[in-house]
Amino acid sequence: MIERFSHSSLETFKKCPVQFKIRYLDKVLKPDESIEAFLGKRLHETVEYLYNTVGENGTPMLDIVMDKFQEYWESSWHNRIGIVRWREYRAEDYYALGEKCLAKFYRQYKPFDEPAVGNELELVFHLDDSKNYKIKGILDRVDHDGSGKWEIHDYKSGKRALTQGAANRDTQLALYQIGLEKKFDNVNEVELVWHFLQHGIEMRSRRTKEELKLLSENIKTRIDNIRTAIADKHDFPAKESILCNWCYYWDECPAKYRPNPFIRKY
Numbered sequence: 001m002i003e004r005f006s007h008s009s010l011e012t013f014k015k016c017p018v019q020f021k022i023r024y025l026d027k028v029l030k031p032d033e034s035i036e037a038f039l040g041k042r043l044h045e046t047v048e049y050l051y052n053t054v055g056e057n058g059t060p061m062l063d064i065v066m067d068k069f070q071e072y073w074e075s076s077w078h079n080r081i082g083i084v085r086w087r088e089y090r091a092e093d094y095y096a097l098g099e100k101c102l103a104k105f106y107r108q109y110k111p112f113d114e115p116a117v118g119n120e121l122e123l124v125f126h127l128d129d130s131k132n133y134k135i136k137g138i139l140d141r142v143d144h145d146g147s148g149k150w151e152i153h154d155y156k157s158g159k160r161a162l163t164q165g166a167a168n169r170d171t172q173l174a175l176y177q178i179g180l181e182k183k184f185d186n187v188n189e190v191e192l193v194w195h196f197l198q199h200g201i202e203m204r205s206r207r208t209k210e211e212l213k214l215l216s217e218n219i220k221t222r223i224d225n226i227r228t229a230i231a232d233k234h235d236f237p238a239k240e241s242i243l244c245n246w247c248y249y250w251d252e253c254p255a256k257y258r259p260n261p262f263i264r265k266y
């Protein structure tokens with residue numbers, strides 16, 4: 001029985017049920033990760049460091065931020081990082097991309113005086129009073145102006161930026177809004193903000209109460225479907241797609257049952 005879900009686990013079930021089974025039911029944990037995921041984590045850590053430092057010691061110089069990025073990169077590096085696009089890019093290219101993202105972000109937001117009240121803020125909440133639908137989320141950054149106006153920020157390090165329409169349909173930050181409204185008083189308005197670090201652009205969106213209610217019901221239905229599949233010992237089908245290239249579960253996947261040939265360890 002899974003008691004707690006995350007947006008990521010729910011999306012995994014939607015995209016590939018067998019991957020969900022391998023990761024969340026069979027609990028096959030692997031140290032492997034893609035270079036894109038590795039880069040994303042180091043960028044998140046560096047931006048978190050930036051906002052924490054501003055709060056304590058004032059705005060750090062860009063050089064200091066870059067040094068921190070290098071420190072996080074080098075101290076976290078391990079030998080299970082895969083580069084799918086190894087014909088075009090090396091690890092150094094991803095490192096340089098990270099530096100470019102940070103330089104853009106720094107120029108855009110210096111002196112970082114947004115009213116950040118949480119970095120990497122963990123929220124655990126129930127979707128309704130039954131307490132059957134428990135969700136955990138980690139919010140990259142939360143701003144609050146002190147009088148009920150909140151913003152939920154998300155840093156995206158991938159190549160693609162959302163269109164306004166896609167941002168308006170996105171469920172991750174909207175789910176976090178549900179949690180934020182349950183956890184804090186005086187939430188009068190919430191804006192959802194994505195930062196597309198490669199492009200140096202941001203996208204903003206808002207949700208109505210009706211949209212949040214509908215999302216909550218949809219998520220509950222998905223959780224019910226997962227629980228039914230588990231209880232009835234249903235098959236968790238493999239949904240093959242381009243995403244298989246980045247998947248580390250080929251050895252366990254019934255559609256593959258062989259090592260992933262697209263991943264080259266660096």
Ligand code: SF4
Nearest residue numbers: 016019238244247253
């Ligand atoms: S290899 Fe593809 S089909 Fe198999 S678990 Fe991974 S994503 Fe799913």
